[in-house]
């Protein structure tokens with residue numbers, strides 16, 4: 001078999017959408033699995049909507065989830081340039097070829113005229129398509145229209161009658177009625193090719209073996225096949241990936257969460273978790289296994305196993321997966337990832353001393369089992385970094401409003417203040433010692449203490465987390481909480497007793 005070559009061909013008209021990232025990932029996984037090449041091609045034939053900025057956003061998004069390319073605008077390669085606006089002459093050659101063979105013709109209809117005529121078709125209950133008015137103009141009629149100052153676009157002549165069959169790896173054979181297609185534009189009046197023209201020429205010249213793209217392009221494929229046939233190109237294999245829906249089975253949109261890939265970075269996702277999550281939309285290994293690292297994804301990915309039915313973008317699942325990755329990752333790595341998040345939240349200084357960095361790794365090690373997103377460190381682990389943390393409702397209701405608690409916290413503060421050594425053992429001994437003296441269970445001291453020092457009723461081992469806080473900080477928090485509790489300021493705020 002010839003070399004496997006796949007491509008991702010985004011239009012640079014905005015940030016990289018999760019749908020785009022999904023397409024890129026599948027095309028990339030297939031290429032890597034087959035030991036083939038993956039090409040990045042930028043389809044900027046929409047002169048109005050394409051931006052330089054978006055190109056940067058595409059690179060950033062792909063880089064973030066670890067998709068690399070073998071050929072592309074930045075790397076070059078044997079079939080460059082890889083930006084369509086730099087290939088206009090190439091497309092023109094093929095447009096000329098089609099004009100020469102009579103498979104294409106100039107069309108002088110204005111957008112207004114087209115709209116008017118399509119409106120009539122719609123009213124008659126017909127699908128609005130090009131009615132073929134300029135299909136068979138005589139030379140004389142053409143000259144007359146040009147003399148009116150009309151600039152033509154070029155249309156491709158669809159075969160009349162019959163069906164065009166798309167052989168799709170995922171969907172099998174799908175037939176399209178030629179009569180419904182209508183002659184379509186291949187070169188705009190601006191001189192730019194349309195997507196259809198450019199994609200067909202480029203996939204051929206760049207020797208793409210497998211066109212892997214989103215389902216929305218399936219209905220374009222019969223047009224592409226006819227173009228390829230008219231140009232004498234051997235068609236590639238096609239695989240149209242399932243569309244992605246939200247959990248309510250409507251089209252994925254902002255209502256379901258962010259649609260831009262990089263927003264997930266901002267929300268505290270690890271790139272490998274996001275990649276794993278995207279890979280499992282519309283594909284599974286067929287086993288229970290859901291956590292797959294990069295090598296496993298590459299090894300196990302099969303295009304034939306991709307589902308035809310829509311994939312679901314389930315943020316709950318993404319968050320769960322991220323938590324699993326955080327749990328398994330080593331603390332040093334998670335620290336690296338969480339540092340910028342904490343810094344952005346103003347919780348750590350710009351330059352960490354080596355000691356402070358070491359301390360941070362310990363905090364991360366203690367907390368990563370209990371976090372699902374990197375941003376959870378800003379909320380759930382806030383008390384490690386600042387005295388300004390909220391007392392949550394459960395802590396208020398269960399412990400901090402109790403009559404005996406302020407005295408107990410003060411007594412504990414006094415014991416802890418005089419400890420010579422500040423470590424898990426000495427802290428634990430002090431806490432249990434107080435409980436013994438008061439003749440109450442250790443829990444009756446531990447819970448109020450946790451509520452005071454962290455503002456929460458759950459968390460990692462209390463003695464371990466206290467060890468990571470400075471002695472005077474813990475003592476200060478116990479006393480502050482006692483005072484607030486006595487003053488009645490730690491009543492539940494939600495109005496429920």
Ligand code: GLU
Nearest residue numbers: 009010011043199213217
């Ligand atoms: N530029 C097209 C898009 O962004 C690519 C379609 C294709 O892969 O052929 O949707």
